[in-house]
Amino acid sequence: MSEQVRYDSVAIGAELPPVSYPVTRLSLVKYCGAAGDFNVIHWNERIARSVGLPDVIAHGMFTMAQAGRFVTDWAGPAATVTEFGVRFSAMVVVPDDDIGAVIDVSGQVADKLEGNRVAIALTARSGDTKVLTRARAVVRLP
C-alpha cells in the first residue's frame, strides 16, 4: 500500500503509476462466491461458448474492483471514494491455463474539486482491448 496522498500535493494532469492485475479462473470462482454472482458464463466454458462467448469471461464487477483498488492504493488509507462509475465496453476473456488474463489499469488526475475532492480518469485494458470506458472515480483526500 502506498503513502497517503494529500489534496494540496495533487496536480491536475498528473499520471497515476499504471498497475497490471492478473485474473485467473480461480479469481473468478472466488469472486462468484464472495459476490454471490454465480452466472455460469463466469465459470463454465461449455455454456459460455454455447451462448456465443469466446470463452469464460470475468465479471464486469471484478474488473471494476481492480480499477477501484488502483484508486484506493494510490490515494492512501485516509482517502474516501465518493463517486465511482464505469461503462463495461468489452469482455475480459479468461482462458483455462496457468496465466489467465491481465487487466492493465492506468489513470490521470482529471480535476480538483471543492471539498478536497479529486477526480481520477481511469483506463483499463486487457490485451489491446479497452475493457472500461467513461471510468471515473472521485476521492476525498486529507
Add this chain to the structure above:
Amino acid sequence: MAINRDYAGRTFAASEPYEVSRVKIAEFAAAIGDPNPVYRDTAAAQAAGYPDVIAPPTFAIVISMSAAGTAMADPGLGLNYAMVVHGEQRFDYARPLVAGDVVTARPTITEIRDAGRNVMLTTSTEIRTTAGELVCTATATLVERAG
C-alpha cells in the same frame, strides 16, 4: 416477451436488513485480490479514521445487485435474464460501508429505453442503514441483447 415499459419509474420494496460483517468484507477483499489492511484489521481502519474495518468501494454491489435482482426477476417486467449483460455501473457514496452496518437496499427502475435492437434498463438502488441514513446509491444499467 417484450419488456413491460410500464415498469419505468417503479420503486420496489426495500430488501431484508443485511448486516455488513468483518468476515464477508475480508472474503470479498481476498476475492478481488486486495490486501489493504483497512478491509481486515480494525486497528488499521481506526488509524485511518474509521470506526471499524470498511468495505472496498465495489462491495456495495453485493447488497445492491441482490435487491435489484429481485426486482429484475419480477415476472411482470418480462426481462430475459439469459440475454442480460452489465452495461454500466456507478456508485455515489455518502461514506464507506463499515463492519456492523445493518442496511437495506431499495431499487427503482429509473429508465427503460431502446438502444438499436437492444433494450437498456437502468436501476437506482439506495442503500440505507435501518436508521434511515443514506450510505450509497448504486446505479446499474443492464442491456438485454436482442440475440
